[in-house]
Amino acid sequence: MPSSMTTKRLTDAQRTDIYIRMSLIKADGRIKHGELKKANSGRPRKLNMAVLEARIKGAPAFQHSTLRSLAKATGIPLTSLWRLLQTRVMKRCTSRLKPMLTGKHKNDRMMFVKSHLRTTTSGKQVWHDMLDTVHIDEKWFYVSKLNRRYYLWSDEDVKFLTAVALPRLDGRDKRMWDGKVGMWPFIKTRPALRNSKNRKRGDDVTEPFIVTRDVYRSFLVDKSLQHQMATYTLEDLVAAVLKSFDELQASVLDKTFMRLQKVMESIFKMGGDNSFKLPHQKKNALLKKGPLPPQLECDDDLSAALDAMGERIDFERRDDILSNLFDNGCQFQDEADLSNVDSICSQLVGVELVSDE
Numbered sequence: 001m002p003s004s005m006t007t008k009r010l011t012d013a014q015r016t017d018i019y020i021r022m023s024l025i026k027a028d029g030r031i032k033h034g035e036l037k038k039a040n041s042g043r044p045r046k047l048n049m050a051v052l053e054a055r056i057k058g059a060p061a062f063q064h065s066t067l068r069s070l071a072k073a074t075g076i077p078l079t080s081l082w083r084l085l086q087t088r089v090m091k092r093c094t095s096r097l098k099p100m101l102t103g104k105h106k107n108d109r110m111m112f113v114k115s116h117l118r119t120t121t122s123g124k125q126v127w128h129d130m131l132d133t134v135h136i137d138e139k140w141f142y143v144s145k146l147n148r149r150y151y152l153w154s155d156e157d158v159k160f161l162t163a164v165a166l167p168r169l170d171g172r173d174k175r176m177w178d179g180k181v182g183m184w185p186f187i188k189t190r191p192a193l194r195n196s197k198n199r200k201r202g203d204d205v206t207e208p209f210i211v212t213r214d215v216y217r218s219f220l221v222d223k224s225l226q227h228q229m230a231t232y233t234l235e236d237l238v239a240a241v242l243k244s245f246d247e248l249q250a251s252v253l254d255k256t257f258m259r260l261q262k263v264m265e266s267i268f269k270m271g272g273d274n275s276f277k278l279p280h281q282k283k284n285a286l287l288k289k290g291p292l293p294p295q296l297e298c299d300d301d302l303s304a305a306l307d308a309m310g311e312r313i314d315f316e317r318r319d320d321i322l323s324n325l326f327d328n329g330c331q332f333q334d335e336a337d338l339s340n341v342d343s344i345c346s347q348l349v350g351v352e353l354v355s356d357e
Contacts, residue, residue, distance in 0.1 A: 106272025113264040125298040127261040134165045160185050166257045167250040178250035185238045255283045261296045
């Protein structure tokens with residue numbers, strides 16, 4: 001009856017050689033560290049890295065949000081995906097629509113909002129109509145939740161460069177321009193290196209590439225809206241996004257620019273923070289009555305805040321000038337009485353300094 005043992009049977013000569021070698025490397029009854037090396041052990045991998053990469057990149061984009069859904073779409077065990085994530089072969093990407101802001105961020109946002117304010121001949125504050133503005137942004141699509149997470153291969157990151165402006169009437173052609181400048185995906189094609197069930201060797205393979213400053217400049221200057229359409233997963237994504245961009249109505253961009261003015265107004269009211277909810281503007285009802293107004297008036301609260309901000313900036317300017325004039329400086333200590341500070345401020349308002357020139 002044949003033996004069921006799977007271990008290797010050694011001859012007497014092999015056993016003798018092993019005994020002699022172990023005796024030579026033994027010191028004080030113990031084997032020296034490093035004399036024995038561990039050989040390959042454990043169960044061999046069923047899927048190599050090339051197969052894992054192809055399966056993960058071939059899964060639909062909406063199934064990349066959790067490891068469980070990605071495991072179901074690819075047939076790769078959840079534990080294997082976790083090990084790929086731990087070894088940084090895969091990466092976790094998180095997108096937040098409202099990120100946390102520092103004090104500098106808030107101040108920069110306030111200055112940006114203030115630069116879009118205009119004063120009419122009647123003295124009212126209105127927002128800039130942005131007819132001379134084109135918004136350019138590289139977008140990662142399928143982002144609709146407040147916080148969405150994706151699990152991607154280490155070199156997988158599909159982005160689109162989008163440029164839009166406010167829709168307007170073309171005075172020369174007497175036609176309405178929809179405001180869409182263009183949309184370009186950051187992808188490239190290369191010949192396939194080997195045969196697979198999806199394509200033959202030598203067929204064009206579409207893949208994303210890293211976006212650098214030179215690439216960004218090239219897209220802004222050279223690219224057009226003409227792209228080759230194909231039937232693979234990445235191509236389907238590009239085709240779907242471009243089709244959605246083509247079907248975008250001008251009224252949507254019109255409402256978006258009107259909403260942008262309200263967003264800037266809310267940012268200013270919150271001191272540069274993004275913890276606000278926009279009021280309902282009833283844009284659809286306004287569209288039924290005619291075109292949306294290109295410029296919205298600032299409400300009374302914002303006008304008062306602007307006046308207070310202007311007074312504070314002017315006071316700080318005067319204070320800096322006086323501080324530079326005196327050798328000892330003119331500084332307000334934290335423990336100063338508020339009434340004294342108010343008195344000094346009221347006196348500084350009446351001071352108008354002239355430069356040496």
